[in-house]
Amino acid sequence: xxxxxxxxxxxxxxxxxxxxxxxxxxxxxxxxxxxxxxxxxxxxxxxxxxxxxxxxxxxxxxxxxxxxxxxxxxxxxxxxxxxxxxxxxxxxxxxxxxxxxxxxxxxxxxxxxxxxxxxxxxxxxxxxxxxxxxxxxxxxxxxxxxxxxxxxxxxxxxxxxxxxxxxxxxxxxxxxxxxxxxxxxxxxxxxxxxxxxxxxxxxxxxxxxxxxxxxxxxxxxxxxxxxxxxxxxxxxxxxxxxxxxxxxxxxxxxxxxxxxxxxxxxxxxxxxxxxxxxxxxxx
Numbered sequence: 001x002x003x004x005x006x007x008x009x010x011x012x013x014x015x016x017x018x019x020x021x022x023x024x025x026x027x028x029x030x031x032x033x034x035x036x037x038x039x040x041x042x043x044x045x046x047x048x049x050x051x052x053x054x055x056x057x058x059x060x061x062x063x064x065x066x067x068x069x070x071x072x073x074x075x076x077x078x079x080x081x082x083x084x085x086x087x088x089x090x091x092x093x094x095x096x097x098x099x100x101x102x103x104x105x106x107x108x109x110x111x112x113x114x115x116x117x118x119x120x121x122x123x124x125x126x127x128x129x130x131x132x133x134x135x136x137x138x139x140x141x142x143x144x145x146x147x148x149x150x151x152x153x154x155x156x157x158x159x160x161x162x163x164x165x166x167x168x169x170x171x172x173x174x175x176x177x178x179x180x181x182x183x184x185x186x187x188x189x190x191x192x193x194x195x196x197x198x199x200x201x202x203x204x205x206x207x208x209x210x211x212x213x214x215x216x217x218x219x220x221x222x223x224x225x226x227x228x229x230x231x232x233x234x235x236x237x238x239x240x241x242x243x244x245x246x247x248x249x250x251x252x253x254x255x256x257x258x259x260x261x262x263x264x265x266x267x268x269x270x271x272x273x274x275x276x277x278x279x280x281x282x283x
Contacts, residue, residue: 007186008142010038012110014101017043017056020116020148025058026157027146027275028114033069034190036084040110044092044100057089067160110141117145117269142183145269145276152274154191154244164191167198168243170234170268173208179279180249181211187245187277188219197222201237203230231267238272247277 013028015021025041032039041057061079064070070078079085094100105113146153154164167184171177181200188196196219202208203226213221226233238246248265269276 007190008035008037008111010040010110011035011112011114012040012042012105012108012141013058013114014042014044014097014116015058016045016097018116022058022157023148023153024114024116024144024146026063026155026160027144027153029058029060029063030155030160030162030191031112031114031144032085032087033064033083037111038086038088040088040090040108042090042092042101042104044094044097044104054089054091060087063157063160066158069160105141113141113143115143115145117147140280142280143278145272145278147269147272147275151272152242152244154275162191162193164188164193164196164244166241166243166245167196168201168234168238168241168246169198170201170203170230170237170246170248170264171208171210172202172204172230172264177208177249178211180247180277181213183277183279184245184247185214185216185219187247189216192218194218196220197241199224199237199241199243201226201234203227203233230264231271234264234268235271238274243274245275245277246272247279250278250280 008031011028011032013025015025028039031037039060043057061070061074061076064079064083065072065074069083079087090104092100092104155162164187167188169177169180169184171180177200184198188198194217198219198221200207200210200213200221200223205225207223207225224237226237234246246268248268250265265276265278269278
């Protein structure tokens with residue numbers, strides 16, 4: 001796993017200690033290592049402080065040892081000393097995980113929020129897709145939604161292997177796609193293995209004006225047009241490409257729920273077979 005200078009300096013991952021959260025944790029940890037970022041792991045529940053079993057939290061050092069990024073038996077300090085990743089594990093009491101997590105983000109802003117987007121049964125509400133979206137609406141940060149189940153992922157929890165071959169960037173004429181395009185390029189540069197295809201996709205007869213698509217050794221660009229209902233077209237294109245990641249621009253804090261997550265992005269991430277990165281347009 002290669003490293004690059006940090007572009008995201010802080011990552012927040014919320015966990016309920018479930019398998020779905022574990023998959024999102026793998027993505028949060030890998031991003032933190034690649035970007036040498038601060039990683040905060042947050043659990044909100046009815047227990048707090050001394051009532052919390054800290055062994056239930058994702059095991060950062062053991063995971064990094066399994067990924068062969070640290071030697072077996074490394075001290076806890078090796079995560080910071082050798083990989084330049086500062087880890088903080090936080091537990092907060094709260095009967096409403098959405099409200100508590102949003103309040104935590106207000107008091108402790110982070111550049112990137114990584115959320116699992118599936119849940120059922122007795123799992124906390126934040127693992128339901130609609131509730132993960134509710135957390136994202138108030139954060140004003142980039143949000144990576146990681147689906148569970150058999151969906152395609154970027155990071156293997158078991159061995160840390162990275163799989164990023166195809167990135168899909170849907171654009172339209174109403175939102176500035178420059179932020180999504182730029183972060184798709186940065187993601188390809190940092191995570192890709194030198195052979196990433198980034199597809200800029202528009203549903204319509206003609207591609208809207210695009211910013212310059214910067215050339216590089218680790219990625220190539222292509223553009224594609226689709227027809228029909230936007231969400232269905234985006235999902236169909238993602239499946240055709242076997243996309244590992246969809247990157248979509250939002251209008252930021254004020255309209256994240258109203259204009260975007262309440263419509264196209266929300267419906268895409270609810271059904272996407274891969275992670276979805278929502279990037280505020282002002283980034």
